[in-house]
Amino acid sequence: MKIDPNSPADLSAQIASAIRDAIVSGRLIVDERLPSEAELSEQFEVSRSTVREALKRLAAQSLIRTQRGAFGGAFVNRLSYEDAHNGHITTSTVLLGMNNVSFDTACEARFALERACAHLCAERRTADHLATMRAEIVRQAQPGLSDEAFCASDVALHRALVDGAGNPVLSYQLAGAVEAMQPLMNMITFTARDRAEIVRLHGRIADAAEARDGTAVSDALQELEGYTKTLAQSVFAARAKAQSAPAGTAR
Amino acid sequence: MKIDPNSPADLSAQIASAIRDAIVSGRLIVDERLPSEAELSEQFEVSRSTVREALKRLAAQSLIRTQRGAFGGAFVNRLSYEDAHNGHITTSTVLLGMNNVSFDTACEARFALERACAHLCAERRTADHLATMRAEIVRQAQPGLSDEAFCASDVALHRALVDGAGNPVLSYQLAGAVEAMQPLMNMITFTARDRAEIVRLHGRIADAAEARDGTAVSDALQELEGYTKTLAQSVFAARAKAQSAPAGTAR
DNA sequence: AGACGTTTAATTGTCTGACATTCCTTGGCA
DNA sequence: TGCCAAGGAATGTCAGACAATTAAACGTCT
Structure with missing residues (x-):
């Protein structure tokens, strides 16, 4: 050397x-x-x-x-999945934050990746993974939950879905993508109506995973992606309108 | 602070x-x-x-x-996709190399991720992406190509497929997974017969991308995954047999 | 006035030597 | 045998110095 x-x-x-x-x-x-x-x-x-x-x-x-x-x-050092994972999240978060990545682009990437493990998850998920998903769905339906807690629970649910595929390499790659999206998701305020719809779609995912129907998991994810995008669009549009409205209406 | x-x-x-x-x-x-x-x-x-x-x-x-x-x-520093990408490859390579990840596990993760962009690629790929894929396929069919060059061309082809999805976030995530597999692929010696089959499947991928048929791209990737796994299995089995054979047969 | 070289100051890059801290090993002692 | 203290090797931190680099400020000549 x-x-x-x-x-x-x-x-x-x-x-x-x-x-x-x-x-x-x-x-x-x-x-x-x-x-x-x-x-x-x-x-x-x-x-x-x-x-x-x-x-x-x-x-x-x-x-x-x-x-x-x-x-x-x-x-x-033996690079652990955990270390690699944490580094990946930091990098992905900074990358998204610094490069003016649009919500749609990040969202598209995230769900495309997540669908990649839909079939594997349906095939291999254990009762444990399913229980975690159900528990998070219950939490998400509680009325007093803050937006941050709601998003954190969302991450936990999707994390369970990813881990359900039973492939640590896949988990490492995907968890980074899912968790790096959280700061962007945190920018959205979820109304009660939004949450109900998201919880409904989460329920469909869990049902499909329970039935070991990979295609149904994938379809539910697809629909969730669509809903997330339109939701973000309306939130951003409303915010832009508030910006241009006379001062005093802004908080 | x-x-x-x-x-x-x-x-x-x-x-x-x-x-x-x-x-x-x-x-x-x-x-x-x-x-x-x-x-x-x-x-x-x-x-x-x-x-x-x-x-x-x-x-x-x-x-x-x-x-x-x-x-x-x-x-x-504004973290560029390129910097993030290079770091990701290093991390993924070390992770696979140090944790006794089986070929099957890495291969499964890689193709699962790649299929995630099959439909997007079919929808958005430009003539450029297609031309790159075709060019690499031609290269792969040349008889004198070394195993390393064959693998490098393989990476280039799949890279074009991933980039064809037109989502830089997705490219960043996936290219890491695809390129980190290369050292593992390099361990395999490709016979002329193997190469012909791989080239054939690559051709199917390119055809499907040209026809903008995402499902066909996905199916071809699935078949390629299966073939890659069985190929690796036979190579490793043959190597194990050579190991236990009397000394002198090993190189 | 404008073009062009020179000086200057700020900042990182490198080196040297010293001491603090940590922790395993060794050896002495009860 | 078991325990405790000393030794030594390594990293962690500090202080001070000088080299190298760079952009701005300054002067000088045309």
């Missing part, structure tokens, strides 16, 4: 890149201990601070973990 | 976390300049090195970029 001191790129970035390649390609295996910071600084012929900055970059990606004390050091 | 010097967590991790929260929640907006390292070290009451380690963590996630010189500093 070599670096180029004359490259315009930061030395710490180059070092991080070199070590990252070694991890991704499998030359460094899980739980293997990297050389100590002092040894690395000798190998790369840089100071210890530079090595440390490189290691922090890798730690930020959960590729290594560090341990203090004797026989401590930096170890190649 | 405050940190706790008595927490067991590293100060640099706490600082990175605080700034990350500010970015994700929108309190820091795109292209906004963070205080200089010297100012941050005053605000948080830590040394400049500690601040730098925190900033490197954020840079590793493409959340900030730094610029040297007068009026330089750290700026909130």
